[in-house]
Amino acid sequence: MVANAAEVSTLTKEQDTEIPRLKELFSRQKCAFSSNPMPSAEQRIGHLKALKDITIKYQDQLAAAVNIDFSGRSKDETLLAEILTSVEGINMAIKKTRKWMKPSRRSVGMLFAPAKNEVRYQPLGVVGIIVPWNYPIFLALGPLVAALSAGNRAMIKMSEFTPNLNEVFKAMIAEIFEENHVCIIEGEADAAVAFTEQPFDHILFTGSTTVGRFVMAAAAKNLTPVTLELGGKSPAIVSDHIPMKDAAERICFGKSMNAGQTCVAPDYILVPKAKEQEFV
Known part of the structure; x- marks a missing residue:
């Protein structure tokens, strides 16, 4: 599943076909969500366990693909920085999902007594996840885990700078999820623009402040709420x-x-x- 350097141009050409598929995939996920808008705790935990198992199964292939895309990154570093951290995040979500789903009580003013107040946590729908190149495994899996635990469906836009990893990751996800549940989108900057223009129920973006502004501006046209994880001084x-x-x-x-x-x-x-x- 790992492409060599000579195959990268072929992968890029294949990525160009992703833009026409965006609306179709989004529509399919929306329809699928409407048919099951409140997945049970058992369903969500089942998806998380499957994701954990497949991540462990593919860990060597993922590390090998990142090594090619980065022109050299040790397997140990990928396993430590991306695979281990991702699996730990999945384990926590498996443990906490039922608790996160429980309604949360709120106080009621005397004027409304004896009424009761509570917050019920409901899935948003279809979540768009935009992944940077520097930690392409962890920053794809982390938001995906959150989306699945919350009962959502997800479309993941991978970085154009990690074509080999994208191919492996796409095959890995396809092994356990239908495209109407979780799908992987590739492509260059134009695909990223088309991605942000979809009327997602939420967008999670990790990357630079400059690009983050464009993402938020595009999302604003659909009144889509956005979570931005941007760079800064450290x-x-x-x-x-x-x-x-x-x-x-x-x-x-x-x-x-x-x-x-x-x-x-x-x-x-x-x-x-x-x-x-x-x-x-």
């Missing part, structure tokens, strides 16, 4: 009491993880003036 603060050698080693680890391509990787350091030379 200072490392060193206190007086910690050994400077330990601080330097830990900051270097955080900065070098995934070749520094992590949204919370330290990009500047705040150190006590008296400790500056020792730290340097």
Whole structure:
């Protein structure tokens, strides 16, 4: 399932066919959701368990594909940073889904006594997930787990910069989900634009602030609520009491993880003036 470098151009051409499929896939998911708008806890947990099992089954293929797309990323790093963290997230959702589904009581003003107030948590419908290239497995699976636990259906737009991973991930998802439940979308920037123009019930985007603005503007035309996980500044603060050698080693680890391509990787350091030379 892993393509070599010579096949990337072929994959890109195949991705160009994704745009005409967007509306069709969205419509199919909408119809499927309408037929079962409130999946039971057992159904949701069953989907999560299937996702966990298939992720473990495909872990070696996923790591190999990322290694090709990144022109070198160790299998151990992918397993630690993306597979393990994803499986842990699935385990937590399996454990917590029933609790998350329970109605939550709210207080009632005296004017409305003896009425009772509660919040009932209902699935939104079809969720659009836009995945960046730096952690393409974890940042696809994490939002998907949340969507499935909440009883939603999901369309996932993968990054055009990870074509090999996309092929493996698409095959993995297709093994356990019909396209009217979870589907994978590829394609270049034009496909991403078409994706954000669909009237999703919610969009989750991970990426840059610049692109995030475009996503939110497109979503606003459909009054689609958006969750944005954007980049920003990430200072490392060193206190007086910690050994400077330990601080330097830990900051270097955080900065070098995934070749520094992590949204919370330290990009500047705040150190006590008296400790500056020792730290340097």
